[in-house]
Amino acid sequence: MAPRTFALALILCVALAAALRLPQLSLRPMHGDEAVHAVKCWELYATGRYAYDPVEFHGPTLYYATLPILRLSAARDFASTTATTYRLAPAVAGVGLVLLAWLLADGVGRSAALWAGLLTAVSPALVYYSRYYIQETLLVFFAALAIGCGWRYGLSRRAGWAIATGAALGLMHATKETAIIAWGCMAAGLAAAWFPLRSRAQACPARLRDGGLALGAAVLTSVLLFSAMFSNARGPLDSLRAYGVYVSRAGGGGAAGDHTHPWDAYLRWFGYWQSGRGPVFSEAGVLLLALVGIAAAARGVEPDPRRRALARFLAVYGCLMPVVYSALPYKTPWSFIGAWHGLILLAGLGAARLTARAADIAGARAGRDRLSRAGLARAVPGGAALVACALVAWNLAVQAQRASTRFAADPRNPYVYAHPLHGVERMLAWIERLAAVSPEGRDTTIQVIGENPWPLPWYLRGFARVGYWDDSPERLDAPIIIACNAGEHLGVRLGDAYQASHYGLRPDAILTVYCERSLYERFARAAATAASEPATRVVDEP
Template identity: 35%
Template sequence: MTRLAACWILVLALAGALRFHDLGQRPLHADEATGARITGRALEGQGYRFDPTHYHGPVLHRLGQLASLAAGHRRWADMEITPLRAVTAGAGLLTVALPLFGVRRYGQPAMLFAALLLATSPMLVYYSRMFIHETLLALFGLLVFAQLSLRRHLWLIGLWAGLMWATKETFVISLAAWAAAAFACWLLLGKNRPHPRELLRRHGRDAALGLAVFLLVSIGFYTDGFRHGRGAWDAVHTYFVYHPTEGHEKPFAWYLQLLGLSETRGGLWWWTGAPLLLAILTAVRSLSPRSPNPATVRFLAIATLLHLLAYSVISYKTPWLMVLPLAHILLLAGLSVAFFPKRPALRVAAGLGLAGVIAWQLVQTVRSSFQFPTEARNRFAYVPTSPDIAGLTPWLEQLDAAQPDLPLQPILVVGSDYWPLPWYLRRYEQVGFYPEPPAEIDRMPLVFATGDLTEQLIATHVPVPRGLRDGLPITVWVRSDFWDASVQKSHD
C-alpha cells in the first residue's frame, strides 16, 4: 500500500511540475487575451453578460476572477497571466488524479497507467498551460465518468454536466455521444439488459435530482447569479446564432491525423498515436467473452468514436477541441494493462513498451511546452503569439522615459485582428481601437497598425516592424520626437 501511495504521489508531482513550472513563460495567446479581458471586466465590477454570438461560457472567467483576486489583483491593468493560467493548470492536475476513483473497479495498474498517460500527454500539458476553456471541460467531463465508476451519488452527474454547459457550449457533443454510447451498450446486453422500468426504479430519484442540479448550476452561471434572466435564453440561443472565427476550416480527417499520424516539423518528429493504438487494442479485446469490464470499455470506445466523428464533421477545427476526446482515449489506453500477457517474458516486454510510450510522451511534452512553446515547428502551437511581443512592455517604458515631459498617450491601434495586443497595453489608460485611421492620427505619439499606414504617417512617424502572431506582423509607428529622443538617450 505504501509503495502504491508513493507511485500516485510521484505521478501527481510529475503532472504538477509539467503544468505549473514557469507558467508565465509563454507569450499570451490571442484566445487567452480575450478571455482575460472578459475576466478583467468582471474583476472591475462590470458584471458578466454572456455573448451568445461568439464567446463561451462563464465558468473560466469566474474562476479566473477568483484567482486574480486571490493574487491581489483588482483591475484589468493589474492583472498577471500566472494566476489565470493556474486555474487551467490546476484543472489539468485534478484530471490526472481522477483515475483514483476507478481503482476499486478497474485495478491499480490500469488506473495508474491511465494517470501517467494523462500526466505526460503533450497535448494535455500544453493546453493546461493556457487560459482556455477546454481543460476545464475535460475535467468536468471525466468527473462524469468517475461518478459513474463509483456507482454512488449519481445525482452529482448533474453538477458536473451543469458545469460543463456553463464552461462551453460544445458540451452537447459529449452529452449526445455519451447518451448514444449508453444506449448502444444497453442494446449489446441482449437478453440480459434491464427493462427501462427497472432502470427508472433504480435511478429515477438520482436522475430527477441530477436534472434539477444541472439546471440550477448552468442557469446560475449564465444569468450571473440569477441577476440577468436573459442569460438563460442566450445559453440556448447560442446554438443558433454563434459565429465561429473564420480561417479555422479543416478537412474531415484533420483530427485523426493530429491524434494518430506522425509529422516532421523543422527537423522535429512528432507522433502521439501510441495511446490511440492502445485504445483501439483495448476496444477490440473487449469483444472477447473473457474481457474484464467489457461494458465500461465498450461505452468509452463508442463515446470516443462518436466524439471524433462529431468534431470531424464540423468544419471549424482547432487542436484544443480534442482535449476531452483525447482524455477518453487515454483512459481506454490505460485499461489496456488488463490485457497484459501472462508469460513473464512477454509481460516484461509489454511493460517496457508501455514505459517507452510514457518516455516518448515526456520528450514531446518538454519540446512543446518548454523548448519551443511558440515556434512553428511545435505541433501544438496553433496560431501562437510571437515571442517578440513579450519585449513590448519594456520597450514602451524606454520610449516613455526618453520624453519625460510628454505623455506617450493616447495610443492608437488601427485595423483588425490585433489580439493579444490589448493585454500588453493594459497598463495604459488612453488606448483607442479603430478599424480605420481616424482624423489627426499624425499627432498621436504611438500607433499600432495591422495594415499599411505609410501614406498617413511616414512624414511624422518612424515605422518599427514587430511580430504579433504567427504569420501576422504589426507595425508600430513612433512619433519622430519620441523616436529621436530614445535614440539620443541610447547613445548617451
C-alpha cells in the same frame, strides 16, 4: 495491484502532471483568445457583473474558477495581473484530471486507471492546453468528472453520486457549448452499456428519484452560472440560443471558415507532425494502445457484468468523440482534447491488457521455477510489454516538456495554432522604453490600427490612453501608432515625421510601430547618455 500501491503510484502521476504544467506559465506569449478571456475575467472580478454572449466567448466557469486566484494575488488593477494569474486555473484542472482516474479504478481495474492517469499526465496536447487560458481543459475535467461520478452511482446507487454527476454535466454546459457533443457520445455509450443488461434493469422509484436529482443539479448549476448568480435572467436563455450560432460555426460558416480543415487534420496534428526541420511530435503510441483497449472491451474479458458495461461505455464514447469532431469542418487543435482524453482512457485499458503478464516477472521464484522454460515464456512477453508502454509514456513526457518550453510559441509545434510570436513581447519592451522618456509616461497616447488587435489589449493594459481602429482614422497624430499588416499608404501618409520599427505578431501578420520623430530623438539622446555614464564613472574614479 494493492490499493496502497495504486494510491502511491497515482500520487506520483499527479506530481508529474504538476511538474509539466505549473512551472513557467508566463513563458509563452498570450494568445488572442487568452487575452480576450483575461479581459472578460477581470471585468467580472472588478465589477461583479457577467453577461453571457451567445455569439462569442463561451461560458463563465473559466472566469469563476479564476476569481479565487485573483483574490489571492491581491492584484490592484488589470495591469498588475500576469499570464500566470490566469493560466493557473486550467493548469490546476489539468493536474486534477489525472487524479480523476481514481473514480474509475474499481471499474476498469487499478492497473488500467493508473496507466490512464500516467498517459493523461504526460500527453503533450493535454499538457500544452492545460497551460492555456481557454475553456477546453475545464470542459475535459468536468466530462471526466461526470463519467467518474456516474460510474460511482452505478455501483452504489447513492443519491449523492447522482447529484454530483448532474452537477458535473451542468458545469460542462456552463463551460462551453460543445458540451453537447460529449453528452451525445455519453448517451450512445450508456445505450451500448445498458443494452446487454436491459433484462436486469428496473425503473424503481429510487432510480427515478435519483435521475430527477441529477437533472435538477445539472439545470441548477448551469442556471446559477449563466445567470451570474441569478443577477441576469437572460443568461440561461441565451445559452440555449447560442446553439444556432455554433451549429453554423461548426459547419464552417461565417468567420469560422478560417478554421475549416479536412477530416484528417486531427490525425495529423496528434498522430504524426513534423514541420520543416523541426522535431517530430507524435502521440501515435496512445492511438495504438487505444486500439488494444477497444479490442479488450469488445471481447468482454471482465467476469463482472458491470465492469464489462463500463468498458463498452468507454469504447463507444472514446470512438464516437473523434469521429464526430473529425466530421465537423470547423477544427482547432484544442477542440480535440476532450476526444483525446477519451482515447487515453481506452489506452489505459490497452496498456493494462498488454502488461497483465508482467506480474510474472515479480512473481518469479528463485531456483528452478525462475529458470524454467515455462516461467520465462510467461515473463518475457509481459516484461517487454511493460517496457514498451513505459517507453511510450517517457517519450510523451519528453515531447510535452519540449512543446511547452522551447517550442511553446514555435509554428513547428502542432499545438501552436494562430499564435503570436515573441515579437509582440519585444514590441511591448520597445513601447515601454519610449514611454519611459515621454513627458506623458504611461499616459502617452497610443493608436492601434487593425481589424483584429488581439492580443494587443493585453500587452497594452498598463497604458491609460490606447484607442483601437479597424482602419486608419482621419486623425493620426498620436506619439505612438501601432499598425497590423500596414500597407505602404500608411508609411507614406506619416512621412518623415515618424520612425518605424517592425515586429512579428504571427507568421502571417507584422506589427509596425510608428514613433513620433521628436519622441524617438528624445529616446536616442537618453540612450546615448546612459551609454556614456559607465565610461564617465571609470574616468572619475580616484
